[in-house]
Amino acid sequence: MMANSYTEQEALQHYLRHPLMERIVQLKERNFEASKSCSYAPKNVEEAVDNYHSVLEIVGDICANVIAPNAFGVDNEGPTCADGKVNYASGTRKNLQACKQAGLMGMSMPYQYGGLNFSNVPYLMAADMISAADAGFVNLWALQDCAQTIYEFGSEELKNKFLPRVCAGETMSMDLTEPDSGSDLQSAQLKATYSEQDDCWYLNGVKRFITNGDSDIHLVLARSEEGTKDGRGLSMFIYDKRDGGVEVRRIEHKMGIKGSPTCELVYKNAKAYLCGDRRMGLIKYVMSLMNGARLGIAAQSAGISQAAYKEAAYYAKHRKQFGKPIEEMPAVAEMLDNMKAKLDATRALLYQTARYVDLYKTLEDIAKERKLLPEERAEQKKYAKMADAFTPLAKGLGGEFSNQNVYDCVQVHGGSGLMKEYTCERLYRDARVTTIYEGTTQMQVIAAIRYATNGFYASVMQEFSQMPVTENMQPLQCVLQELQEKYIAMVDLMQTDNLKDYIDAMSRRLVEMAGYIIMGYLLVQDACANDYLFGKSARVFVAYIAAEVDKHCSYIQRFVSIGRC
Numbered sequence: 001m002m003a004n005s006y007t008e009q010e011a012l013q014h015y016l017r018h019p020l021m022e023r024i025v026q027l028k029e030r031n032f033e034a035s036k037s038c039s040y041a042p043k044n045v046e047e048a049v050d051n052y053h054s055v056l057e058i059v060g061d062i063c064a065n066v067i068a069p070n071a072f073g074v075d076n077e078g079p080t081c082a083d084g085k086v087n088y089a090s091g092t093r094k095n096l097q098a099c100k101q102a103g104l105m106g107m108s109m110p111y112q113y114g115g116l117n118f119s120n121v122p123y124l125m126a127a128d129m130i131s132a133a134d135a136g137f138v139n140l141w142a143l144q145d146c147a148q149t150i151y152e153f154g155s156e157e158l159k160n161k162f163l164p165r166v167c168a169g170e171t172m173s174m175d176l177t178e179p180d181s182g183s184d185l186q187s188a189q190l191k192a193t194y195s196e197q198d199d200c201w202y203l204n205g206v207k208r209f210i211t212n213g214d215s216d217i218h219l220v221l222a223r224s225e226e227g228t229k230d231g232r233g234l235s236m237f238i239y240d241k242r243d244g245g246v247e248v249r250r251i252e253h254k255m256g257i258k259g260s261p262t263c264e265l266v267y268k269n270a271k272a273y274l275c276g277d278r279r280m281g282l283i284k285y286v287m288s289l290m291n292g293a294r295l296g297i298a299a300q301s302a303g304i305s306q307a308a309y310k311e312a313a314y315y316a317k318h319r320k321q322f323g324k325p326i327e328e329m330p331a332v333a334e335m336l337d338n339m340k341a342k343l344d345a346t347r348a349l350l351y352q353t354a355r356y357v358d359l360y361k362t363l364e365d366i367a368k369e370r371k372l373l374p375e376e377r378a379e380q381k382k383y384a385k386m387a388d389a390f391t392p393l394a395k396g397l398g399g400e401f402s403n404q405n406v407y408d409c410v411q412v413h414g415g416s417g418l419m420k421e422y423t424c425e426r427l428y429r430d431a432r433v434t435t436i437y438e439g440t441t442q443m444q445v446i447a448a449i450r451y452a453t454n455g456f457y458a459s460v461m462q463e464f465s466q467m468p469v470t471e472n473m474q475p476l477q478c479v480l481q482e483l484q485e486k487y488i489a490m491v492d493l494m495q496t497d498n499l500k501d502y503i504d505a506m507s508r509r510l511v512e513m514a515g516y517i518i519m520g521y522l523l524v525q526d527a528c529a530n531d532y533l534f535g536k537s538a539r540v541f542v543a544y545i546a547a548e549v550d551k552h553c554s555y556i557q558r559f560v561s562i563g564r565c
């Protein structure tokens with residue numbers, strides 16, 4: 001039988017069976033109206049979920065038989081830059097061709113533009129699998145996500161011009177970062193000037209660290225309001241490579257994800273289209289774009305964790321020392337169990353967040369067609385807040401876990417782990433960026449901390465703690481409830497008047513505790529649905545986070561007492 005990254009992973013299929021999927025599909029398919037005019041649109045929920053399975057099986061096939069086998073060559077060869085243009089590695093070109101031929105570009109776009117109208121859950125599952133096959137390639141594929149920004153905020157004219165091209169396989173990039181403007185995007189300087197004479201905008205300046213910077217269609221953050229210095233002077237533009245005016249000055253030589261070209265771009269009077277309203281570029285559109293892209297990195301992290309676990313488990317089964325396979329040594333087995341638990345916890349949070357995003361974004365989209373009912377408006381508001389609160393946790397903790405997992409993967413391999421012949425050497429390098437781009441872990445903490453201090457995470461935990469669990473999982477649910485109390489005590493402690501100054505310094509620990517406990521509750525729910533797949537991970541993870549929460553509490557208490565004396 002041919003290898004297939006989807007059918008081989010029963011755990012992935014589990015996420016499509018979640019009870020919320022039915023509601024998501026009904027909303028996404030507008031009660032299956034599209035099936036009247038589009039031959040491949042589903043007629044009911046079962047058909048829609050079957051479509052998801054079929055497409056994911058195709059993704060699984062391409063991952064196992066095209067992308068993964070090409071990964072070693074792509075990592076060695078890398079892209080090159082000549083005459084202001086990028087040439088992909090030969091394996092990258094083949095990967096892109098395979099994805100294009102299978103109709104995997106513009107997957108989430110509505111049928112009318114040639115997309116598959118996929119919800120976020122299966123789209124991110126595809127990203128998860130592609131990342132496991134080659135974490136560098138997924139960047140090129142997943143930048144199709146930028147189309148969502150054009151779909152949400154662009155005019156009809158822009159949507160009709162660009163979205164069918166994305167669905168037909170043209171690639172995208174997201175041009176935000178500049179040499180002096182990284183985490184602090186509000187200081188971006190690339191200049192947008194409106195020409196009355198030509199009735200269009202022109203861009204001038206430099207962008208740095210742009211993934212797939214020689215793409216066909218760019219989203220560009222630029223300063224349209226002369227004399228401004230902050231985010232309120234920035235707008236979002238679309239640059240079409242067919243118009244010319246952007247040159248790739250160089251490609252960075254990086255530690256990992258080598259197949260993904262990271263470019264320095266020079267804009268010289270490049271014609272561009274304003275996307276949405278002026279001044280809303282950073283405040284509204286980049287925030288929305290980044291939230292989507294952050295979940296993409298959480299999926300990339302899950303994929304890397306999956307690949308790391310698979311490689312480590314395989315090696316540990318076949319490597320013998322002291323007369324037996326090393327997987328039988330408790331110290332090695334513990335590493336493997338922890339890796340699997342962190343992988344399953346990452347996915348539990350990732351796919352839960354994806355479901356929240358699906359629900360609120362689809363309702364938001366429906367609101368453009370008709371007035372939402374009061375209960376739909378309430379639903380939209382609830383899930384928008386959940387998505388906003390969970391996204392930085394999924395990205396931040398997913399990225400950190402993937403780095404811990406590749407570290408353990410190399411450890412399980414011993415000396416061989418440093419050798420190029422082993423996939424884990426590449427995974428180790430590829431994982432590093434997941435805690436840096438799309439906002440560093442520190443920036444995720446800044447986005448999340450208000451949900452700790454305003455009690456929102458505590459209220460979510462309270463809701464999750466009331467969810468029914470199987471008898472098997474009851475003891476774990478009790479431990480989680482204890483951890484929840486410890487977490488709340490720490491948040492309360494930091495809120496006391498004389499300690500408020502310490503919150504910034506302690507916020508990583510508070511946010512990590514919240515994320516761990518929420519992941520724990522979700523993983524326990526997965527284990528209730530399927531103990532065979534997730535039971536062990538739930539037990540290992542809850543024990544792991546119990547120790548981490550105690551450590552954080554102890555640190556905070558000591559920090560406070562030392563700081564006060």
Ligand SMILES: Cc1cc2nc3c(=O)[nH]c(=O)nc-3n(C[C@H](O)[C@H](O)[C@H](O)COP(=O)(O)OP(=O)(O)OC[C@H]3O[C@@H](n4cnc5c(N)ncnc54)[C@H](O)[C@@H]3O)c2cc1C
Binds near residue numbers: 174209438
């Ligand atoms: C391989 C790669 C691909 C990339 N692709 C893209 C892309 O496609 N498009 C794009 O626009 N950008 C891209 N980037 C840029 C990326 O998003 C930035 O590197 C990232 O946002 C961090 O910015 P910086 O590198 O300038 O670091 P800095 O902002 O200088 O940060 C340095 C350190 O300071 C910390 N720090 C900064 N501010 C704060 C704060 N307020 N509080 C606490 N800590 C803080 C950071 O967490 C970090 O540890 C890419 C980067 C890389 C490495």
